[in-house]
Amino acid sequence: MRSVSVIGIGETKMGVFPDKSLKELIKEAGSKAINDAGIDKGLIEALYIGNFNSSYLCNQSHMGALASEVLELGNIPTLRTENACASGGLAFRYGYLAVASGLYDVVLVGGVEKMTHRETEVVTSALASASDGTTEFEIGATFPSLFALIANRHMYEYGTTREQMAMVAVQNHDNALLNPNAQMHKKLTIEKVVTGFPVAYPFTVFDCSLITDGAVFTVLAATEVAEKLTQKPLVEIIGSGHAGDTLTLASKKIITEFPATIKAAKEAYEMANVKPEDIDFAEVHDCFTITQIIHTEDLGFFEKGKGGFAVEEGLTAINGKIPINPSGGLKAKGHPIGATGLSQVYEAVTQLRGEAGERQVKNAEIGLTHNIGGTASTCCVHIFRRR
Amino acid sequence: MRSVSVIGIGETKMGVFPDKSLKELIKEAGSKAINDAGIDKGLIEALYIGNFNSSYLCNQSHMGALASEVLELGNIPTLRTENACASGGLAFRYGYLAVASGLYDVVLVGGVEKMTHRETEVVTSALASASDGTTEFEIGATFPSLFALIANRHMYEYGTTREQMAMVAVQNHDNALLNPNAQMHKKLTIEKVVTGFPVAYPFTVFDCSLITDGAVFTVLAATEVAEKLTQKPLVEIIGSGHAGDTLTLASKKIITEFPATIKAAKEAYEMANVKPEDIDFAEVHDCFTITQIIHTEDLGFFEKGKGGFAVEEGLTAINGKIPINPSGGLKAKGHPIGATGLSQVYEAVTQLRGEAGERQVKNAEIGLTHNIGGTASTCCVHIFRRR
Known part of the structure; x- marks a missing residue:
């Protein structure tokens, strides 16, 4: 190749x-x-x-x-x-x-x-068609409810807090304020996220992508x-990985980590001959606040269960140890489904060219993009380097 | 490779x-x-x-x-x-x-x-979504009407007759009678095709795939x-070719030949290092009777304008010069859209293994499959050889 x-x-x-x-x-x-x-x-x-x-x-x-x-x-x-x-x-x-x-x-x-x-109901149906039609969609288990189950389990297993999830939203909205192409230019607070319109516990509307x-x-x-x-x-493009998993949440043995991400990332890291600590920033698939936390663990940036704490400590901010979603992510830049994986690449290239303006990650030389489908039933990871 | x-x-x-x-x-x-x-x-x-x-x-x-x-x-x-x-x-x-x-x-x-x-209306809408939503589908120009325009022009340019198109249907139904997996096991006659329920002139329901x-x-x-x-x-797999064309029929300069087929076939022939005359049989995309005729010209089996006459002369029958659609084709074996290209491969492999029973093409060593999308806005061609 x-x-x-x-x-x-x-x-x-x-x-x-x-x-x-x-x-x-x-x-x-x-x-x-x-x-x-x-x-x-x-x-x-x-x-x-x-x-x-x-x-x-x-x-x-x-x-x-x-x-x-x-x-x-x-x-x-x-x-x-x-x-x-x-x-x-x-x-x-x-x-x-x-x-x-x-x-x-x-x-x-x-x-x-x-x-x-x-209409919102039509869009919800369209989105839900990415789950299993007969055992999930038909019984009303749309994605917010499926990822809410994942969030609850992650909170139970690792002590991830409601506030840590809210901080993901706050941080991504902060980043989006610096991205002229982002959909949301609106500052959030933890309180606003936590007291927002409830969707599926623990998520309010502010935990969900756009x-x-x-x-x-x-x-x-x-x-x-x-x-x-x-x-x-x-x-x-120095690394490319692609893996899958079962479609249904019920068939997965563990729901607090995503084997498709772990396998796709391994493939991409090995091909690029880099380690998670070599990555200068990452655009990850934050369809819900909890998923960003889980992905940063599965990609090897933080130990399992520590993703929420890392957000709390500021490690994922633009000036943090490993900036996550400097674009604002799916949560605040927006989630035009079929274009989302490309929008991550757009941000990675913009950052590596040094053209990201106010949201520029300092000394960005290697960036990673991470895109999932369904409850991580599909995952692909790419790694980029400035030449 | x-x-x-x-x-x-x-x-x-x-x-x-x-x-x-x-x-x-x-x-x-x-x-x-x-x-x-x-x-x-x-x-x-x-x-x-x-x-x-x-x-x-x-x-x-x-x-x-x-x-x-x-x-x-x-x-x-x-x-x-x-x-x-x-x-x-x-x-x-x-x-x-x-x-x-x-x-x-x-x-x-x-x-x-x-x-x-x-319901048939829902299926018609689903199929029509493969055309241009705003300039074709919305004004009622579904595929039977688009391909009927093509048929009329081919008749005008080359003297292709109504009966020749009907013969494509008759022949493919004859072949399907020998294929246990085919949807249609019903003999047709030219008269029955021509006097069938009208769809869009010159097509009756018997000119349309299933x-x-x-x-x-x-x-x-x-x-x-x-x-x-x-x-x-x-x-x-000794040859693979893929090409495209504009989506809308109105934007095509010529509608009696398909540049996507010609380009994809050239790519596949060159890769396989074979010529049209080396092909022992072909499964081609007969979504309508006229398209089979046009494809056999574009694939180089017959001179431009002679595809209909070739059917009339029996050249495309299982025992003819170049058997076309021994499976029964989309017309009679059936057209499960997303599976159709694979079903052509299924037939090609079955023939090349010598496992096609009563519809076996004699001495079949090299077979070709040809699959289009829309009004030949996408085409891919594969060539296979028995090892």
């Missing part, structure tokens, strides 16, 4: 844009990424696109061909990937693998989701080709 | 099974494929699954994790692919590439669709590994 680098990135603002069409979101983010790379789009040999559920929410399937037409990419092959909230991360992985294996030299990888034009419209695209190229193509600082 | 072979195949009967769940379809076909390969399923390193629109038809997304749990495959990575009716073909291509590139040694690749439990429940799985392995794993005759 040969070296691959990210040479262009583009994203829309994340937010509530019921009047923007899928095509407009794709056009904006895709064009930005191609312009950022500064390449002739005729060089793009394939398109990978993550989309979770526009089939249901927008009556629009076949997103690869739609995006290719919108971006005027001609007869290139396209592929839509879908593994729930990890759809974007997998588009990225398969775009990466296509270039790494020598199949293509330059590819476009994007993600898109359009959600806010539908419903978001948005699109993100990236241009990948073989590093040897990229060096001749662009003046942009290259960000190399 | 290293050599990859198909070492196991399994499919459900194709048909109307409203009471069979997605899980039952997956379990049946997946288990059959693993048993056919005769391997310990612990050797399977990844799962690829094509599914078109269970998100909409069954409220079930995240099909990779669902299938992995049903088949008890542990923590392996999974990927669902979706490019309309080419979803299965692309799962196969990406499973193939993963093994060819050395990423994995053994993978499971499947496809599934469950459609007949929903609405089908079904699942198909295949096991792929690196040939060097496969030789040690199984006693089954190996069927090597």
Whole structure:
């Protein structure tokens, strides 16, 4: 496998844009990424696109061909990937693998989701379709309730507190205040989180990630080709891992750690030949406050059970030992499902280029992105290094 | 890229099974494929699954994790692919590439669709979501009407006759009579096709492929590994091609040939180092009778405009010059969208193993499969050889 680098990135603002069409979101983010790379789009040999559920929410399937037409990419092959909230991360992985294996030299990888034009019940159903239809969704076990079970068990096993979870939300909102593309620009307090509208104990509405419209695209190229193509600082993909787990929560032996994350991270760390302590910052999949805590343990940043305490001690802040979600994360930057994995890559590249402005992590040289689908039934992890 | 072979195949009967769940379809076909390969399923390193629109038809997304749990495959990575009716073909291509590139040694690749439990209008909407939502679907231009425009133009340009299209249906029904897994076991006549219930001129209901429940799985392995794993005759994948086109019919310059097919076929032929005349039989994407005719031209079996005449002359029959759709095709074997590309592979492997019984193509050594999505906005082509 040969070296691959990210040479262009583009994203829309994340937010509530019921009047923007899928095509407009794709056009904006895709064009930005191609312009950022500064390449002739005729060089793009394939398109990978993550989309979770526009089939249901927008009556629009076949997103690869739609995006290719919108971006005027001609007869290139396209592929839509879908593994729930990890759809974007997998588009990225398969775009990466296509270039790494020598199949293509330059590819476009994007993600898109359009959600806010539908009623909340419809969006809830669309999201719940990522769980088991017959044993979870049909009995009303939507994701907030499933992750609430996980949170309760983590509190019971490790003494993680309600306040520590609230601090995740507070911190991610603080970070999002520094991200012009973030959906939420609103300071939170622990009290506000804890006394918010209850969803499923211990979660209030402030523990849950957002419903978001948005699109993100990236241009990948073989590093040897990229060096001749662009003046942009290259960000190399040095690790890629992908693993899975059962779909249903009931079938998992342990619910306070996620084997898919542990396995995908191991694969990515080994490939990159780095250890958790080498990572300068990470974008992790904080669909709920508890999941950020669990991921930071599973990724090896903190001992099992210490993730909540680490937040309390400020270790995950932008100026902390291992900054987590400097973008604001799914919680505050937003969670446009199929685009989320790509939005993490957008942040990683922005940080490694030193272009993150007020939220810049100091001396960022190696970054990690972590994207899950369902109750961590799918996970992919990528590691990036500034060249 | 290293050599990859198909070492196991399994499919459900194709048909109307409203009471069979997605899980039952997956379990049946997946288990059959693993048993056919005769391997310990612990050797399977990844799962690829094509599914078109269970998100909409069954409220079930995240099909990779669902299938992995049903088949008890542990923590392996999974990927669902979706490019309309080419979803299965692309799962196969990406499973193939993963093994060819050395990423994995053994993978499971499947496809599934469950459609007949929903009302016809719902299924029509689900299918139409593979076209452009705003300029086609919303104005009522569903696929039968889009392909009818194509048929009319082909008749005008090349003198293709109504009867020639009807003969495609008659021939595919004849072939399906010999396929125990086929949905239709009913002889047709040209008169019956032509005087059938009108859908969109020139099509009657007998020119259109079927609405089908079904699942198909295949096991792929690196040939060097496969030789040690199984006693089954190996069927090597010697060519793989993938290309695209705009989504909308209105944006295509020519509608009587499909550039995506021509480009994907060129890629596959070149890789396999074979010519159209070397192909002993082909499973092509006959979503409508006219499309089979056009594909046999675009794949290089007949001159442009001569595809209909070739059917009339019997050249595409099982005992003809180039047997097309010995399985019965989408028209009569059935069209379980996400599984269709895999079902073509199932037939190709069955033929090349010499296990096709009454529909066996004589001296079959090289077979081709051709799968499109939308109005050929996606196409992938695979070429197989008996080892």
